[in-house]
Amino acid sequence: MARDALMDYDKALELFEPVLGFEVHVELNTVTKMFCGCANSFGSGPNTNVCPVCIGLPGSLPVVNEKAIESSVRIGLALGCSIAETCRFARKNYFYPDLAKAYQVSQFDEPIAYEGSVTIELDDGTSFEIPVERAHMEEDAGKLNHVGATGRIQGAQYSLVDYNRAGVPLVEIVSKPIYGTGSRAPEVGRAYVGAIRDIVKSLGVSDARMEQGSVRCDANISLRPRGQKELGTRTETKNVNSLRSVERAVRYEIQRQAAVLAAGDSVTQETRHWHEDTGVTSSGRVKSDADDYRYFPEPDLVPVTTTADVVEALRATLPELPLAKHSRLKAEWGFTDLEFRDVLNGELLDVLEATVSAGATPQAARKWWTGELTRLANAEGVEAAALPIAPAQVAELAALVAEGTITDRIARTVIEGVLAGEGDPRAVVESRGLAVVSDDSALLAAIDEAFAAQPDVLAKIRDGKVQAAGAIIGQVMKAMRGQADAARVRELVIERATGN
Numbered sequence: 001m002a003r004d005a006l007m008d009y010d011k012a013l014e015l016f017e018p019v020l021g022f023e024v025h026v027e028l029n030t031v032t033k034m035f036c037g038c039a040n041s042f043g044s045g046p047n048t049n050v051c052p053v054c055i056g057l058p059g060s061l062p063v064v065n066e067k068a069i070e071s072s073v074r075i076g077l078a079l080g081c082s083i084a085e086t087c088r089f090a091r092k093n094y095f096y097p098d099l100a101k102a103y104q105v106s107q108f109d110e111p112i113a114y115e116g117s118v119t120i121e122l123d124d125g126t127s128f129e130i131p132v133e134r135a136h137m138e139e140d141a142g143k144l145n146h147v148g149a150t151g152r153i154q155g156a157q158y159s160l161v162d163y164n165r166a167g168v169p170l171v172e173i174v175s176k177p178i179y180g181t182g183s184r185a186p187e188v189g190r191a192y193v194g195a196i197r198d199i200v201k202s203l204g205v206s207d208a209r210m211e212q213g214s215v216r217c218d219a220n221i222s223l224r225p226r227g228q229k230e231l232g233t234r235t236e237t238k239n240v241n242s243l244r245s246v247e248r249a250v251r252y253e254i255q256r257q258a259a260v261l262a263a264g265d266s267v268t269q270e271t272r273h274w275h276e277d278t279g280v281t282s283s284g285r286v287k288s289d290a291d292d293y294r295y296f297p298e299p300d301l302v303p304v305t306t307t308a309d310v311v312e313a314l315r316a317t318l319p320e321l322p323l324a325k326h327s328r329l330k331a332e333w334g335f336t337d338l339e340f341r342d343v344l345n346g347e348l349l350d351v352l353e354a355t356v357s358a359g360a361t362p363q364a365a366r367k368w369w370t371g372e373l374t375r376l377a378n379a380e381g382v383e384a385a386a387l388p389i390a391p392a393q394v395a396e397l398a399a400l401v402a403e404g405t406i407t408d409r410i411a412r413t414v415i416e417g418v419l420a421g422e423g424d425p426r427a428v429v430e431s432r433g434l435a436v437v438s439d440d441s442a443l444l445a446a447i448d449e450a451f452a453a454q455p456d457v458l459a460k461i462r463d464g465k466v467q468a469a470g471a472i473i474g475q476v477m478k479a480m481r482g483q484a485d486a487a488r489v490r491e492l493v494i495e496r497a498t499g500n
């Protein structure tokens, strides 16, 4: 694959203004599919959750999943959208091997939710208002598995199709064009998709796992010369499956398109594929605005009617939305902007909340999750929240430190034990014999031994050179295998040496 020329990012921003647009697909976590009774579950054996309806056999008839409608309305409300009193499904006709019907049931000119907005916050606290054009319902297609060295269609020996995902309910959230982001376009993209993910997660309507594809994003990016009104030609980068990838893909497209335009060429209107491994996008298929899907109202389904009463009842079920929750918790916990941002960026909010509920102070919970546990998780290449240690266990660890049973340093050994499956922190402390030696007589015995070994140091302390005590404290701590309170040891050393 030939490498595209890229323009320096800052230079690209001097010359051009980026305009963004996002289509975010959210897979709903209903028990059954959109129009049939098949299970909607991730990870089942290939083609085990299928029936005549979801693979479109002639004569089969779809029935709308009421729960999917409710979830869609709740998403629309959380995005500040108006909810259509009546809306219809439409057939979007196209052929693709994972679409057995050769059409997708979607919504066209009558989406269930329209005209909303999402407030997002960047790392430094700057907010942006992202206008939402619509949120509509549709069914997902199946999935192709390309068999070959790369796992991609290029170079595959053959491909297999799995229809388990065909007919899974989706809500597609379409933003309006996003202007005025300037050089912060990549961050805005990341924060917007992150905000949508957090919202649907808080509503409980989706698993919201980008790595499993339950939230997927297509990013539209175009550039126009600074000062020009008319929009430039856009590309659509498909299926960007992590927040970090959204940021990187937007940045890449800005640099690539700027180089194309600066060379006097024009940007091709096309879909592009994001390659996570190499950090580049590559050309997909050429896409014109005149793509004709020959939409027509789905004749097998009646229109969906949503009364004001139903909408208001669903509005009453909305939880505290993420942005409001973030500012509440930040204030309650007394965190600085930076401390709170670390928690959010580490995807640690849920575990932190659970650790605080289990009795830890917010600062102790933050310290362990963003410190030692994140360090261990990074070394393993996993998320800290995915480590085999429960919030309640972290709270117990913090309590052991607070009550003086173990020191911070010993706590790290206790974490090792918990992660190794040796049980709760208290059990690890007991089985590994890690409790701090708080028995003064044991400490004094060790101190006397250290004095006997280093009589010159003892003499110095007696002469009032208390800074010399460090050598004795070090030896005692070593004898206690680190399991002593160094401040207490210091007190005892000076008392013992000077007799006060």
Ligand SMILES: [Zn+2]
Residues within 6 Å of the ligand: 033, 036, 037, 038, 049, 050, 051, 052, 053, 054, 055, 167
């Ligand atoms: Zn089915």
